[in-house]
Amino acid sequence: MDWRQLWEIVSAPDNVPIVGMIPLLVFYIYLAWKQARANDELVAELETNPALAKTHHRKSWPFRPGWQKEVHVWPFLLRIEFLAAIIVTIILMVWSITLSAPLEEPSNPNLTMNPAKAPWYFLGLQEMLVYFDPWIAGVVMPTLIIIGLMVIPYIDTNPLGSGYYTWKQRKFAIGTFLFGFIVLWVAMIIIGTFIRGPGWQWFWPGQTWDHNRLIYEVNRDLPDLFGITSNLAKGIFGAIVVGGFYLIGGFVVHALFRRYNPKDYRRMSLLQYSIMIFFLLTMVALPAKMLLRLALNIKYVWITPWFNV
């Protein structure tokens, strides 16, 4: 175990935010989960007890008749906001006094940094570069992420869970979002920061980042595995595989979704439903491709003269 290496990575000034973000995320997930469970229990109780449901104020927090339903922003909200501002200021100042922003050598186009890393919040995308061509990882993927985030309100037809934490009422939506945010974004950033060393090679935490490390790795294209040689055939083959993934995957999702989430299924229009399936499958495609690469050393699935997937 190379503790020194580990410390070097963890203590690099620009990595400190990531190190700080992990416990922060854990804490807030816990906070959300606690409230969601309380709400879910309340919902369960009210579902079985319609009488109580009529009179209950329907929050997991205590309430007595006579208490104000609405409180004045000044001072009750503002005092918290102001306190938060003070605390953030303190954190920021202490952080700034104790840790200096990085400043390295003057830029030198002739001397490549190894590893040359993007700003930490884009490391997820940089990690994607390993598995996808730059045009997917760097352009299509971010665009899809933005569009995907934007369509959420329009494809989520579930009226429940608006304005309170819940898990049971929105299992599918929250599960998918957690997968996207925690696994596909945060985890990728952590991999990009702590795992990827010189040459963008995979170094386990505590492994020395050796600049001279050599790794034998041959990646093949999926068509080659099937002995397809002609360009045209490769193109057609890839299109079939990719199309097949979306078709078959779509069917599987449909089968599962209809079965396990019938209410949402009922509420969704065709357009909403197909958009949802497209984005879901695209999200799944990411780890699928990673798995293909890491486990089977497959580089491309679909090869055309213009682009590769």
Add this chain to the structure above:
Amino acid sequence: MPEKPIPEDDPIVSKSYALHYLVAMVLLLGTLFWALSDEYWIQRPWKGYQQEWKHRYVAFLKSAKSESAKSEKEIEQNPEYQQLLQNYQQAYDSARPRRDAIQIQLNNLNAEILAVQSVFTDRRAYVNALNYKIETDSSASGKESKQKELEKYKQKTATVKYPDGHKQDYTYDQLEAAYNHLRDQRTQLSAELGDILKPVADANTKMATYISEHMVDLTPAQIDGLRKKTEDWDPKIVQINVADANIVDRCESCHMGAREPLKLTAVALTPKGQKKPDEYAQAFVSHPEPGLLRVHDPDKFGCSPCHQGNGRATTSIEKAHGNYEHWLWPLFPKENAEAGCQTCHSADMFLASGEVGATISEGKDLFRQKGCMGCHRYEGYDKEPEDLNSISQQIKQLEQERAQNIKQAGYLMKQADAAATNEEANRLNEKAIALRVANSKVDARVQQLDFQSHSLMQDMKKVGPNLKDIRLKLNRDWIPVWLKKPTDFRPTTKMPNFRLNARQIQAISAFIWQSALTDPLPRQKPGNAEHGQELFETRGCLACHSIGEGDQMQGGAFAANLTRVGEKDNYDYLVRWVHNARERTRPYCPYEKKDIGPEDYAKKGLPYVFDLAHSQCPNDGHELQVQNMTVMPSLRLTVSDAQDIASYLITQKKQEPSAYPDASYMEDPALKEEGRKWVRHFGCAGCHEIAGFEDEGRIGTELTAEGSKPIERLDFALFTEPAQRGGKDPIAVQEDLQRLPDGPATGPWYDHKGFFEHKLAEPNVYDKGKIKSETEVLRMPNPHLTNQEIRSLTTFLLGSQESSLPASYQYRPADTRRDIQEGWWVVKKYNCMGCHQFIPGQPTTLMGMARYQDPDWKEQLPPKLLTEGARVDPEWLQRFLANPALSTTDTDRNGVRSYLKVRMPTFSFSDNELRKLVRFFQAMSQQPMPYIPEQVPTLSAKEIDMARSLFSSNAAPCLKCHATGDPQHDKNATAPNFLLAKERLKPDWVERWIVEPQAISPGTSMPSGLFRQENGHWVFAGPTPASFQGYGQDHTKLLVDYIFQLTPEEQRRVSAAMGKNRATSQLRPEAGNEKRAGRSGAIHTGGTH
């Protein structure tokens, strides 16, 4: 939820945040104070340093003052000082009455001026304002009325109340006059006071100067000044800012003592009771080389251009000059501090200022002498082959052009013949003629280039011997043994160890053996080894070569140690080599790329003669390489002397040549091709001439900017981590480990210094643990350097940087200093410093040898060249350097100092190098170029007579030591012949020389004190004949003029007369020591009379 009891009061509304706020505000305040103190103290550690500096320096100054006061008292006891003090008192007393009177007058005057001034300035302001109104009034009448008003105002009187009480009324004009008058009076009085006080002030200055001149350190008053300055010091950033070079250096914010006028040591600044100097004491010491700072004024250069480091950083030691990974120019380590010189002085071969410069100069020398530039390009080193290459490229191009032109012309002529009209034919013919004319221009250019290459080929040297000659020169069986590990045979050799395996050794030896020339070599008669030894030891061979091993070794390290030369060399070849090392077996034509043999000459019907005067290729007329590329000069020995020396050398062996194991495989042609591969692989041609490898490129990395290569580009291979973190030193071989200047690494060494030192100590260290084929392993051979040599070379490499400073900081002078720069390259190239002294204090090889410690032999040392440029006529010098015998027929001699056993060799300098050397000597002595010889006046018969009497005076018998050309006399001569003076010397130098030779060449046997000053003239110190009565000119001048007009007849006459004198006076004892005593007696008689 329900489990928890619901409180009565609404928690949202009733909860108090007072505690939260209290804690948050306390924390916020705390943070604010933290930020403030961080800004004020933590980010500014230099404040603490300055505080400490104040304490310590004041304490130091206190103790320094008491010491200084002590010594000042001692000086004040001195009668000279007492005399000065008395003078001062006298001056003071005599000036005092008048001074006091004037001072009283001045005081009164000042008060009066003040009184008048206050009234006058007020009125003048009114007048000026009125004048302005008049000037700007638009109407004439208005002007007039105001003019009247002004007149009226001026006539109005004002009262001045004088300090003594009386009052006086003045009109404006009167007031002005009175005011000016008073001021004039004051000026006069002040001037008078100045005059009166001047002698007093002068006397006072004399006293102060006397004290400061006789004090070792500062005077108590000066120390008091320093102390006051220190005590009043407010902490602040001390910085040097050179805007145009973007230098901002704040080093002195902590290193407060760097430029203090006192010598501050760490021990002196350590507080009492503390044993070891702490980091403060070490930071406060003064700059070790104040002389260097005078040349490189810190206000103009800053600190970082020489020392590097981050001059701006003041937040921590690590940021300023620690091992901060993101700073590109880390501080040069103390022991490599001279690397800083190289960053600007890369064009200088020789650097010295006080104690500084030896390391970097050695580094530069080593880089050349060890043949590093055979593999590594370095700008400025080894320029000749590069220039030659570009010239041959140009020649090739021109030649193509010529061929093209000829072809074109022929075509045009043919067309002209077939032309339809006359005009057309004429036009075409003219075109063809124009092309031919163009070709003649091309020819001229080629010729010019050829001429240049003649010089260049003469200048081009290789570090190792010419391997084309090895069949003639070497014992075949010795070669593989040598290649295995050259240091086993000759521990001091320049030839590095290549770590060759048996197969490689066989192949390489086979290749060089089979590719060598087989021309017949004339047989030589055996010589007299005993005489040979004497010649070897006295002719000057040992200035470059050494002989003997271990403690027995004597001689210079510039060339090979010849202890075992008898085991490897062929006698016949050795004779040729000693006689003229530059003699080549076959000339080489760079154009045809082949060695030209007699058959080529025979084809053209030319005699097989090639030397510097016959250097044209018989086949194509291009310049040939007609000399061996060695710096070894010709000592102009006779063949028999050469035979004697060679006979002596051939006896130098530890075992018989025949004892070497048989290596007949070297004749195997099958091995040859493999050998060629390895010779190319290892870059043998970088140092040696090898058939077929004449144009081989360098195989190593260019090192011109190696010191500024990013550390990431230096391949530490498997030792990157250990170097970064420290650990066991990767060098395992004890012999190599000991080469490391600082011993085995104890901490991290991941920097340029660590890389270079490890690489130089064991060049293949970074191969360790790597799996590589035999062609992939690092090729750099082990140059078996000592730790001091590695330190020097590391310093040199660390300083080899692409400077971030403006180009103007590079030391590339355009004036005579450039001549000095260029000259040193030549001087160092030929090891002139082995025999001659060029700068005071510089040791020569011969000087240090046991033989020359004997007083008699000391006179046999080659002349010092400290003021050579001022001494000799540059034209003569050029002639002398080209042919030190100063004769084309009688070459077995020294042209100037025929009495010296050591011989000034013939170096076959090219015109280029001759010019550089002559300019070098002129520039070193601040002599203007070109030199216009002084006209020496023709002396009258009387003057000649007078001069002759000085020349042959018993008190200064010039011809006793100076050579005359008479072999009998010259045997004991220790100075050059006067007849040479006219052509050789500069008259004004000779005059200075005869007055005070010790000042020009300390330790010379030429006597001092021959002349003394009398009435502003130099007068002979010995007895002068009556004819000198009333002669009002310099005797020295007379003597010099005489010497410059001396004819051989005159010299013979004088010499003969003197011989008679001497015979009668019996002044000349036989034994060496007594002879010296006798002569110094002569000096004394001369000096005291």
Add this chain to the structure above:
Amino acid sequence: MLEENGNGTGKNGKEVGLLERVKAGVKEDVQSLKTDLPAKAKEQVEGLKDPTKTQVYTSIFRHKHDDTPRNRALGVLSNVFLHLHPAKINRDAVRYSFTWGMGGITFFLFLILTYTGVLLMFYYHPTKVQAFRDVLYLEHDVPFGKILRNMHRWAAHLMIIAVWLHMFRVFLTGSYKKPREFNWNVGVILLVLTLLLSFTGYLLPDDQLGFWAVTVGTNMARATPLLGHEGPFGKMLGMTPYNDVRFGLLGGSIVDANALLRSYIWHCIGIPLVAITFMAVHFWRVRKDGGISGPAPVMLESEADKRRT
């Protein structure tokens, strides 16, 4: 003056009267000073005893400070900074555990970044020669320069984390649901703008870290489909390194002086302007979409579809 008047008295009787009147008037004035001055001084002191009644106070604070509901409401409504808040809010919405305060913290950090950023601009020249030196100057010379730069850097990182957590919370509480769909989209745009702000600032110190991060980042733009010279179909559309989208972003084919200037302008002017616009929309929509979404009473599964119909 009086004296001069006096000179002319002998000629005219009326003038004598005038003098008398003036004398009397002066006497009166002196008398009034004697009596009024202490009274006025007393009044002044009394007035200062309650500073909230002074004109200066009331001109700034437009209402009383009494602890009445009216004043509490006015305190928020009449303040330019606070009037984004409603006068009263849902009693549980002040709970930190529900909102995590991340939206407010993000905005607060944006303000800190603006202030520190403006101060930094005083010391920074976006040129190849000056940029790095200026940062060194900030580090070593400028009073509080180091903490200023550190705060700017760390606030930027903190802001990204805060934005993510804000989005995370909004998703978990289903706050993007009707009628807040659009504001969610504005939020997504603001998220992208935040990342771009940080990214454009990365290059400005002109050190190796920033240089290579930006190089890696913008290299992906080469591969933009259609618009990048290495992207799918880019070549077919005549894209070269000198006219593609990356060239447009950097103002050149490499990261150089132009890229620095562009980066600077986007960072300091362009993106902040856009972000401020969107922030205004974002905050305004929060109010107009009915304040923050919760904590709302839980909705029961059994009621979901009823409400839909």
